[in-house]
Amino acid sequence: MSTEPKVTEKKVVDFVIKTSKFCNLRCRYCYEFNDLGNREMISSTQLDQMYHHIADYYGALDHPTEINFVWHGGEPLIHSPEFYWKTFESQKEIFRGRSVSIINSVQTNLTVLDEARLQLLKTGFDSVGVSLDLFGGLRVNQSGRDSVALVLKNLDRLQAKKIPFGCITVLTQLNRPYIEAIFRFYEQMEVSFRILPLFKGAFDSQHIGFEITPYEVLETYKTLVDLWFESDRFVMVHPIVEHIEQALRHRCDRSRVTLYDKRQWESIFLVNTDGQIYSYADAYAGPSQGNIFTTPMETLLNGKAHQLVIQAAEDRLRSTCHHCPYLGSCDGYPVAEGSVEYNEYDEQGAIRCIVTHGILRHIEERLDQARQAGMAELPTEHFTHWEKSALSCAV
Ligand code: SF4
Structure with a gap:
């Protein structure tokens, strides 16, 4: 019998917390647009109630869990840094002795920045995400002024303080023509970034003039794949790097099968300002699974609403x-x-997987071309050891 200690794999769950809807910007595509003037925010007491419910549930599981609190808004940094310092202290108290690790991330428009907030970003949060579209002029303040120049100035301040960050660029019809310039910007800055296709808006006509189709998302992703393969530097561009790994695995390592099993583990929840929680696919549009301020996590997960959204995800899959x-x-x-936001539906109501299926095929075509060119066209120094072995098999 082995005396080796059993190693249990850590699982990760994200709680995206809507601190408040209040924001100094009025980004024209914002799905919270109708509530951006509402100053109502989650209280410290409500957060403590939520932490207790999360600690009781995840702390009792038979494997370690990493809990990532993603502070969102509105603009989360519009609130005083003391609010966050206080809640970080509460987390330490409430999660002490539990087999969970806590990460705090923030997604900010980076337009509200002073010394106290720089300190909060440097030593309070574990990870910083900045929303930056670079082109398109959709991220504006209440007078319609583009925020991009201010954000670029503040990125310099983050770099001067050695605060690491990544960026999210929302893909619309207005910045799509500039995708190479966007890629080059992050490549030169050596900053990781995510291209996030335009999400469902706050009202029907909100996106008129800058909507984007699934086919346009796919073409943009194809351009990013080609830029990534051609680049001399390693650029961490999401979701492209994940798709390249999937395509390599498809060709070479089919034994490593992974399937999304929402019934067994749900990896992301959205917590609204009133405590109602949602699955990622159902944020606001679908049913809430109940109130995490007042209800234990186990009750929420076993509840009828949660079982229905699990069933819906399984049916889609x-x-x-x-x-x-x-x-x-x-x-x-x-x-x-x-x-699900940027796929189409067929006559039977099933999703047509245009973007992910299309980009995996495109990567395979590029691998075939590399095979014909004797692999010289692939920047193999970008790959990990596993990817290099997969590549030598793939091409
Ligand atoms: S249909 Fe799309 S999401 Fe489903 S397995 Fe294929 S590529 Fe992945």
Whole structure:
């Protein structure tokens, strides 16, 4: 009998917390647009109630869990830094002795920045995400003035203080023509970034003039794949790097099958200002699963509303991914949960997986071309050891 201690794999769960809807900007695509003037915010007491429910549930599991609190808004940094310092102290108290690790991330428009907030970003939060579209002029203040110049100035302040950060760029019809310039900007800055296709708006006509189709998202992702393969530097561009890994796994390592199983583990919840929690795919549009300020996590997860959204995700995965050649290398998350916003539906109401399926095929085509060119076209220094072995098999 082995005397080796059993190593249990750590699981990760994100809680995206809507601190308040209040914001100094009026980004024209914001899905919180109708509430951006509302100053109502989550109280410290409500946060403590939520921490207790989360600690009781995840702390009792038989494996370690990393809990990532993603502070969101509105603009989360519009609130006083003391609010966050106080809640970080509460977390230490409430999670002490539990088999969980706590991460605090913030997603900010980076337009409200002083010395106290710089200190908070440097030593309070574990990770900083900055919203920056670079082109398109949609991230404006109440007078319609573009915020991009101010954000760029403040990025310099983060770098001067050695505060690491990543960026999110929302892809719309207005910045799509500049995708190479966007890639070059982050490449030169050596900053990781995520391209996030325009999300469902706050009202029907909100996105007129800058909507984007799934086919345009796919073409943009293809351009990013090609730029990534051609670049001399390693650029961490999401979700492109994940798709490259999936395509390599599809060709070379099909034994590593991964499937998204929401029933077994849900990896992301959105917590609204009133405590109602939602699955990622159902944020605001679908049913809330109950109130995490007043209800234990286990009750929420076993509740009827949660079981219904699990069933809906499983149905989506079954009807769309069942015959897909990539299922297993791709875990089906884009259809089950992640990107239902920018896929199309067929006559039976099943999702057509245009973006993820299309980008995996495109990467395979690029691998075929590299094979014909004797691999010289691939920047192999970018790859990890596993990816290099996968590559030598793939091409
Ligand atoms: S249909 Fe799309 S989400 Fe489903 S396995 Fe295939 S590529 Fe992945």
